[in-house]
Amino acid sequence: MKQSVAAIVGTNNNADNLAVSASHLYSYESAVNALLSPGLHQSITKEDILKSSLRRTKTVADMRYYWNKILKYNRHTNNVNTNDDDQKKNKKKPLLIHITGTKGKGSTACMCENILRSNGYKTGLFTSPHLINIRERIRYNGQPINEKLFSDVYWKIRQAFEVDESDETSDEEVDPPPKLPGYFRMLTLMGMYTFLYELSDDVDVIILEVGMGGRYDATNFLDTTNTTTTTTTAATTNSNNYCSYFQRVVYGVTLLDLDHTRILGTTLKQIAWEKGGIFSMNKLNPNGISSSTSSTTSTSKLLSEPKSNSKSTTTEKEETDDKDEPSSSTSSTSSSSSNKKYYILDRHDFRMVPPSVTLNALSSAKWPGRCQTLINKKKNVRFYLDGAHTPQSLDATVEWFRSKSNSSSSSNGTGIFNCSHERNPVELLELLLKHQSGFSRVYFAQSDTSRPSPIAKASAESLLKERGITIREELLADEGKKTDDDSEGEIEGKMNTKTTTWQETLAIIWKHLLIQSTADTKSASTSASALVSLSQTRDQDSKVFVTGSLYLVGSFLTALGWTEESSPTSPSPSSSSSSTLASTTIQ
Template identity: 30%
Template sequence: MMARLPRAVPAAWLKVHRSLQSGVEGKGAGHGANAGAWWWRRRRSYNTAPTKAALRLPRMEYQDAIMALNTLQTNASTLEQIRREQQLGRTKGTLEAMKSFVHRAGMKIEDFDQLAIIHVTGTKGKGSTCAFCEKILHEYGLKTGFYSSPHLVQVRERIRINGKPISRELFTKYFWQVYNRLDETKDIDAGAMPAYFRFLTILAFHIFLHEKVDLAIIEVGIGGAYDCTNIIRRPVVCGVSSLGIDHVSILGDTMEKIAWQKGGIFKPGVPAFTVSQPSGPMSVLVERAKEIGCFLQLCPDLEDFWSEGERLSLGLAGEHQKSNASLALQLCRTWLQHHNHPDFPPFQQPLDFAERYEMQQPPISSGFCLTTPMINGLRDTKWLGRSQILKRGPVTYYIDGAHTIGSIKACVKWFQEHSLKEAKAVGSGPVVRVLLFNTTGDRDAAALLKLLMPCQFDFAVFCPNLLDMAQNLNAAKCGLDQKNYTVSLENMLSRCLDNHRAWCKLTEVKHDNLWNLTGSTLEGSTTFVKRGGLDEEMLLLRGPECEHITTRALVFPCINNGLQWITQGRDSDLQPSLAKPPNVHPAGVAALKEASSIQILITGSLHLVGGCLKLLDQSLSQ
């Protein structure tokens, strides 16, 4: 259903028109001096004047912009058609369509050459790598732009300037500039508007050009070769983080096929770096580099870098972050070399680089002495929803958006290490471990859940990525930024039940031992309790006759209900559910109420993590 947009309000337009003239959110005090004489800004002309479309803007409110943006979400049938076309190799048209949208939005592809781009792809770790790069280069006094996906709480998190999500005012202003330009030129492309991610990519480039950032760090959405971010012609440097199996319906079902897609961001004459990869996909990356004419190098271990007296530490937890940090250091040094920074001599790409690939392995780049901005940047990097710990009295939330085999393995290692330290600190009191889990897309939930088994959870809780059951009736209170029109509520709940079945099978809990809300055994193959429609609560709980099995599995209809049950009122900062509280079977409640510590691992989906953070940290919604 298309959202109705409010009519234009002249007074609101006047306010925005003034902000266009004054140039809100400039470089910031002392920026030019900090950047130093080594960096000169490219000032090629880019038209920033309001267009005719901008004069017909709707009310300039953030929520109106998000409502309009949500109309660009692709429905399930269209998504399936896109997947079929991608499987048939008809994806080259994606970039041609993107170029057309960029032109209709009032830009040229050549304009993006001004942005001094770092382009990063990979299966896991690409967001963290970009976050490290952003912080390091901002420490050098540069005005940074960073485009990433998905967002956790608010859409504007995807477009960051100087390490912070763009303000609501600027998002709204620039959104309507781009949206109205595209809307008034729909007839050019038979009434087409770009889909959600394409639009946000165009918007990010538009914002970075208008805000005159010194550099733009661009994280690939999915894949690389045909990702809409790959309209970039001349990045300064490219990076490939760790590869793994993900998005198989789009990228292919082997790591070699996926590596081919990721290597598609390489550009002729542009240096590129990757981290250690399995031999098969590494060979593919090398072949792609040779074919395209790109000098690909392998990052050294983080231990191969050194500093003069300053201790090296990472702001992001987990052993896996070391390779991301190493990749970020190489990307940042190359960017600085390209712009003649005095700390690093200019990079000279060897003419015979294709001959340097031995045994399908790229040459290893050398470590180097880290500068103070690099050390400070690595130490101070923050990246919400990744290896994040939130302590609330007796309740500790371990939050990690891992959703692939490799990232779940890293998540398990991180959780076991830190939860064990906490348990030892608690002493002799009982500690209860709870898993809060969901998956999206075509991911193999059973494979991910199997990797989580060593954590020895006392309870496993499954819920869709819905904040609250009231979200379906009152989106304004729950947040339009997290509305998802690409999948139905029934499908989301069915996915949770599939995850629940997989967990029960792993823990040898039989479905005929599931109990409903009143405590009576479910009959036959019944999979969920339906009371007056899907707007009411739905809960599955292992029955008390199975006490010899330690893990109990539950399904809730929304995140809020799940968290309310897990915490049992022991987190005073957790806001109560907008819907009526679920009528929960009493089994297990005493253990949660009496525990000295409740350790909750939230994982499997970045969208689940985003919903949890919205409920747990109100400041993220401001």
């Protein structure tokens, strides 16, 4: 049931700017343009962003609303047989690995996928964000799905949301979500639909990386019990067997750190509570305990309690430690008072894997933008790229750079950095300075893309005063001058009266921190312009360290002309000593 161009593209002023002809409406390019278009899947204005954030606690109900519409549309159009329960029961269901945490979710998912694929399992991998190509988020057997499958899935799902249901009653949905899902929600639906329907005969294991948190994350909308559940909330009454898709489910929690504190909480315990929400078998009601849990509750217990209504085969472990240690979050513990059990993968579910096979799979695992080295032999330059946007991860990243580049804190090199304006840049730059003060040049480059934010940017002066750092007026001379390349953090109506770019703000802070430095400190409007400026220097450094935002790392990979297709499928024996997750030679 294809809709008109106007119906699909939309009628608001922003969406009308999509120049999509009828003949190209269902192309890959039009699908990507639609996903990135304001007014369709993107919230850009302050009002839209705030409106979306208010629906965060309704994410699971909203995702089920969208999922039901997709399945209903497919039944009516005979795209797939989504209502044949007998066929589902007779068909082998995939296993699911669901991974949350603060640091290393994507890398862990990548390693799990590579181990499984190396042992003959057909895999579906969903991760975020992408670095260069949006199809990176949805992978089959380690490779991004092709453009045709991506566009087919997008438009098939999109048409399900465009069907006019004005004649139908909506007693079941008192507070319906927006007509079209937001960007991440749409991509999550696309990933799950791809694995469960488009490639259902070809996927043995689905590895799913949480976007943010867990309890209210878009990836957390399918229950994992074995019985049909009926749950009632103020917004919706839902009766569906959302667990019928998976044979077994494994939950993984990587290292916890203070990140996205505005949304997830300001302590490790609060963050653990949010991430532990993926353990709940009843996703629509993941409220096992109150977030105001007594301070005597350990982090690992917090991770176990949200799933108090669930089944478990994890080993019970008495927890007497009350330290907020991130490492405790990785333990699969359960409350001694709980008589319910998780589902996790039993030993017999997998063929016994020789250790050597696992080691080979781990050594050949490659995850772009994480501990990645690019070598330009023509110019004798090595680029070291790794995303790091918390103090703990930046500390580890700098140590990796120093060990792989044989750099000391006083040696020359070029540093390139950016971070979101929602983070504390003074804290991050102080840490970078502590470990690597000898950069001959430092660039603060704007990423090609960034996550929309309703938060106004702070000035360098206010950030420095908050940290108790003496202000040097001569270094603030450029702050507030008129510029034309400041897009990050800007919201409709110019929330910040200053027009200094965020990259100029970072440069001012860096100069305050390193008063005696002779380093050439610059801000750049794009990653490409930073590379051009770097290439024009007389004594170009042989080591370039790119870190901070993953969006910045992705922008530099693009500017350098790197693609997954240009990267070797596995590290060569001669490169094993560098043990990076990705290493490529570029011209």
